[in-house]
Amino acid sequence: MQIDLTKEQYRHMLDMLCLGEWTANGVRLYEDRLTCYDDMLRTFCAHAEAFGFGDLVSYDAEAAAYYPNDAYEQEMRPIVDQYNNAVFWQELVNRMAAKEALQAGYGFLSEEAYTRAKSQAELAYEQEFKQNGLRHVQVAKPKND
Structure with missing residues (x-):
């Protein structure tokens, strides 16, 4: 061909x-x-x-x-960076919302209840990250026993 x-x-x-x-x-x-x-x-x-x-x-x-070559890859870099940034925020929102819905017990009810809880959490996380970025995100470190 x-x-x-x-x-x-x-x-x-x-x-x-x-x-x-x-x-x-x-x-x-x-x-x-x-x-x-x-x-x-x-x-x-x-x-x-x-x-x-x-x-x-x-x-x-x-x-x-x-x-x-390196110059061409640098020319493409902004497109890759924009994609990576969008995926980062989408994945963060998705995973945080899924975790929240599961921790609230919605994963054990109906698929519909889980999806509704996850969607509500996604909206809240999207708003939070849009307004504050990672400023309020904290990682809980395990306590030494």
Whole structure:
């Protein structure tokens, strides 16, 4: 199969592949990475010069492959940071609300009661974190026995 891309489409696809590979492998050890995404990114990077984006990639002779260079990754960084920030707050709200609903005993009633309690707690945590960030969050340290 052949896919024809304009210069602009190629750049958007390269951006999406860079961001996708970063999301898939950014938290993994090198030996645990999902190579299918790494391979796809390298394949697209190999065509960067032909589309006029050679300045976004570097060639690794040892790996015999093209990769996004540091400058290009820094260009993508604000998108990754925005995503990470949004996920952090969503996960914090979700996990705190689930913990609160379970501690209140709603996990042992009906699914509907649990979902209602969790949703109410989520709204409260969203409001709290929107107004105060982490200012009021405390971690209880275990007492030494």
